[in-house]
Amino acid sequence: MYHGQTDLVKHVSHFNQRMTVYSKNEALMCKAFPSSLRLVVFRWFDGLSTGSIDSFKELTRTFESRFITCSKVPRSLDSLLSMSMREGETLKTYSNKYWEMFNKIAGDFNHVALRTFKVGLPAEHDLRKSLTKKPVRCVRRPMNSINKYKQVEEDQQQGK
Structure with missing residues (x-):
């Protein structure tokens, strides 16, 4: 469950791994994604305008741009x-x-x-x-x- 405090890239990767069987079904991926979010982040998701997201890729980009400060930068x-x-x-x-x-x-x-x-x-x-x-x-x-x-x-x- 993503709560806005951990690495979002890791969360999306983990979600994709769990949903591998359904990865070709964009609509299902978009509908299932909110089930991996905790309340604060779910509120953000729930606040998205209807029809503003056309694909799962766009959803993850929007998600990442909103919670970018939580992503961990790889070490060199x-x-x-x-x-x-x-x-x-x-x-x-x-x-x-x-x-x-x-x-x-x-x-x-x-x-x-x-x-x-x-x-x-x-x-x-x-x-x-x-x-x-x-x-x-x-x-x-x-x-x-x-x-x-x-x-x-x-x-x-x-x-x-």
Whole structure:
């Protein structure tokens, strides 16, 4: 349910996904859309002039122009490149922070993801050395190593 406080692009995308089967039926899409709106936003919808919307695309454009201030701007690759593990920070904290930021970046940057993750680790960190040994082509494989190092670190902290 959209209440005017969250990312409208995400809301429209989620609505489209739920309505995939009906995506060719513009009238149904327009009629079903208000059911995804909470009261304040529904009032806006209800205030639209009769006949002012000719298609679902036009409805979503009108919706987006009205609630544009709620949309989230994707982060740039620069925000990822500036991340590094701080002194005293755990691998788990750094890793979680890094991948959360990675998921906020618009575009396909999988090819630089592990390189920038690795560069953000201290030079003497065993995981950095491990990731440097073998060239990596996909993000999925080294994630197992990262998770193992995080687990070892957690086990060591619990043992103290």
